[in-house]
Amino acid sequence: xxxxxxxxxxxxxxxxxxxxxxxxxxxxxxxxxxxxxxxxxxxxxxxxxxxxxxxxxxxxxxxxxxxxxxxxxxxxxxxxxxxxxxxxxxxxxxxxxxxxxxxxxxxxxxxx
Numbered sequence: 407x408x409x410x411x412x413x414x415x416x417x418x419x420x421x422x423x424x425x426x427x428x429x430x431x432x433x434x435x436x437x438x439x440x441x442x443x444x445x446x447x448x449x450x451x452x453x454x455x456x457x458x459x460x461x462x463x464x465x466x467x468x469x470x471x472x473x474x475x476x477x478x479x480x481x482x483x484x485x486x487x488x489x490x491x492x493x494x495x496x497x498x499x500x501x502x503x504x505x506x507x508x509x510x511x512x513x514x515x516x517x518x
Contacts, residue, residue: 408444409472411444411470412442412443412444412471412472413442413444414442414443414444414445414489414490415440415441415442415443416440416441416442416443416445416469416471416487416488416489417437417438417439417440417487417488418437418438418439418440418441418476418477418480418485418486418487418488419435419436419437419438419485419486419487419488420435420436420438420484420485421433421434421435421484421485421486422434422435422436435486438476438480438485439476439477439480441471441472441474441476441477442471442472443469443470443471443489444469444470444471445467445468445469445470445489446467446468446470447466447467447468448466448467448468448512465514465515466497466512466513466514466515467489467494467513467514467515468510468511468512468513469487469489469494469510469511469513470502470508470509470510470511471508471509471511472507472508473506473507473508473509477509478506478509480496480499480509480511481496481499482495482496482497482498482499486516487511487513492515492516493515493516493518494511494513494514494515494516495513495514495516496511496512496513497512497513497514498512499511499512500512
């Protein structure tokens with residue numbers, strides 16, 4: 407793994423259930439872990455969707471981070487990635503040959 411390539415700072419957020427003062431349960435995103443990463447545009451063909459009579463291209467990134475106990479716990483169901491004030495859902499995770507050197511998150515931009 408090329409350490410010099412880890413040039414962008416990302417924040418991994420976890421989805422947790424919070425209880426407000428009157429007992430209502432709500433889903434809240436909280437910061438879980440922050441680290442340096444490599445982010446490159448996905449080599450897959452761009453996916454287009456039609457929404458409200460306009461064609462929108464799906465913005466996908468492959469984000470590679472160093473393996474650690476924090477990044478090893480990340481899954482695609484409960485976590486998401488923040489990069490430059492943009493939110494990316496984790497589609498799937500590549501363990502890079504199970505060598506415990508790095509993990510690659512295949513992500514897609516969330517529309518707000």
